[in-house]
Amino acid sequence: MDGVLGPLAMFPLGDEARTRLTPYVNWSLILVSILVFLWQTSFGERHFAYTLYAYGLIPARVEAGIGYHTLVTNIFLHGGWMHLIGNMLFLYIFGDNIEDAYGHLGYLLFYLSSGVAASLFWMLTALGDRYPAVGASGAISGVLGAYFTLYPEARIRTLIRLGFFWQVVRVSAYIWIGLWFLYQLILALLPINTGVAYWAHIGGFIFGLLIAKAFPPKRRLLSREEYYYY
Numbered sequence: 555m556d557g558v559l560g561p562l563a564m565f566p567l568g569d570e571a572r573t574r575l576t577p578y579v580n581w582s583l584i585l586v587s588i589l590v591f592l593w594q595t596s597f598g599e600r601h602f603a604y605t606l607y608a609y610g611l612i613p614a615r616v617e618a619g620i621g622y623h624t625l626v627t628n629i630f631l632h633g634g635w636m637h638l639i640g641n642m643l644f645l646y647i648f649g650d651n652i653e654d655a656y657g658h659l660g661y662l663l664f665y666l667s668s669g670v671a672a673s674l675f676w677m678l679t680a681l682g683d684r685y686p687a688v689g690a691s692g693a694i695s696g697v698l699g700a701y702f703t704l705y706p707e708a709r710i711r712t713l714i715r716l717g718f719f720w721q722v723v724r725v726s727a728y729i730w731i732g733l734w735f736l737y738q739l740i741l742a743l744l745p746i747n748t749g750v751a752y753w754a755h756i757g758g759f760i761f762g763l764l765i766a767k768a769f770p771p772k773r774r775l776l777s778r779e780e781y782y783y784y
Contacts, residue, residue, distance in 0.1 A: 563713075563714065563715040564712050564713070564714050564725075564730070564733070565712065565713045565714075566643065566644065566647050566710055566711070566712055566713075566730070567647075567711040567712065567713055567722065568647055568710075568711045569647055569648065569651070569705075569708055569709065569710050569711070569727070570708060570709040570710075570711065570724070571651050571705050571708040573650050573651055573653075573654035574654055575653060575654045575657070575658070577649065577650035577653045577654070578658060579653050579658045579659075579661050579662050579665075580645065580646070580649040580650050580653050580661070583645065583649070583662075583665060583690075584642050584645055584646060586630060587630050587632070587638065587641070587642060587645075587690060588638070588642070590630045590631060590632075591631075591632050591635075591638050593605070594606075594631065594632070605631060606631065606633070606686045606688060607686055609623075609624055609627040609628065609631055609688075610624060610627075610628050610631055610686025610687060610688040611624045611625060611628040611673050611676075611677070611686060611687045611688070612624065612683070612684055612685065612686050612687075613677045613680050613681055613682060613683045613684075614682050614683060614684045615684075616677065617677075617681065617682070624686075625669075625670045625673045625674070626666060626669065626670060628669075628673060628686070628687060628688045628689070629666070629669035629673075629689075629690050629692070629693050630690070631688035631689065632688060632689055632690070633688055633689065637689060641689060641690045641691055641694055642690075644694050644697075644698070645690065645694050645697065647710075648694070648697050648698060648701045649661075649665070649694070649697050651701060651704070651705055651708075652664065652665075652697050652700050652701060652704070655700070655704055655771040656771055664696065664697075664700070664762075664765065665693050665696070665697065666693070667696070667761070667765075668692065668693045668694075668695070668696020668697065668699075668758050668761050668762050668765075669690070669692050669693030669696070669758070671692075671696065671757055671758060671761035672691075672692020672693060672695060672696065672754040672755070672757045672758030672761065673687070673692060673754060674757070675692075675753060675754060675756070675757020675758070675760075675761075676692065676751045676753045676754035676757060678753075679753040680751075680753075687751050687754065689751075691751070691754060691755055691758070692751070692754040692755065692757065692758035693758060694758070695738075695754070695755040695756070695757075695758030695759040695762065696758040696759065696761050696762030696765075697762060698731050698734065698735075698759055698762065699758065699759040699760060699761065699762025699763035699764075699765075699766065700762040700763065700765065700766040701727060701731065701762075702727060702728065702731040702732070702735075702759075702762075702763060703762075703763050703766035703767055704766055704770075704771070705727050706726065706727055706728040707726055707727070707728065708726070708727045709724040709725065709726060709727070710724070710725050710726070710727055710730045711723075711724055712724070712725050712730065735756070735759055738752050738755045738756055738759070739752075739756060742755075742756055
């Protein structure tokens with residue numbers, strides 16, 4: 555996930571929304587992603603490249619009717635330590651609340667579906683591409699879309715940088731995630747190849763937002779007074 559919004563650097567440190575369920579699934583997704591990355595990187599550069607091309611999402615291969623499994627496996631691969639750490643930070647902060655809203659199994663299905671939806675959306679912008687796309691960003695963008703819908707007033711503790719100065723501020727999820735999405739959209743529309751699948755972020759976010767609106771949680775969400783830490 556991209557934590558930098560143009561000249562204003564914004565790094566999430568945590569949210570202030572309480573949860574009732576222990577987020578076993580979210581913790582497991584983080585653990586599996588870390589273990590997979592260790593598997594990717596523990597056997598040399600050739601093995602690392604093999605994992606990207608064998609299990610990463612290559613549009614041309616899926617278009618040819620093969621490699622459908624990569625719509626899922628690419629979610630658990632990463633291209634480097636910073637890629638992994640950034641994604642897992644976002645997942646740790648926002649994922650537990652969506653698991654709390656939909657339950658363990660519901661959250662797992664939601665997360666995987668968001669990843670697949672993000673992959674398919676990105677493929678529409680990269681037809682014929684023969685390079686692998688990897689990362690949990692699309693699935694996590696779905697989590698952000700659901701969080702934006704379900705917890706708009708929750709506060710995100712954010713480290714911001716303005717020039718040489720750093721400060722921790724509390725920003726509503728509606729503003730924080732809204733700025734994040736706007737940044738993804740601007741970069742996606744730029745006529746340059748950044749090497750980042752921003753359209754996957756956008757597709758995952760839209761999917762998560764629509765799912766949260768179409769299928770609101772059956773259990774009552776905590777009220778503002780209940781879920782804010784002070």
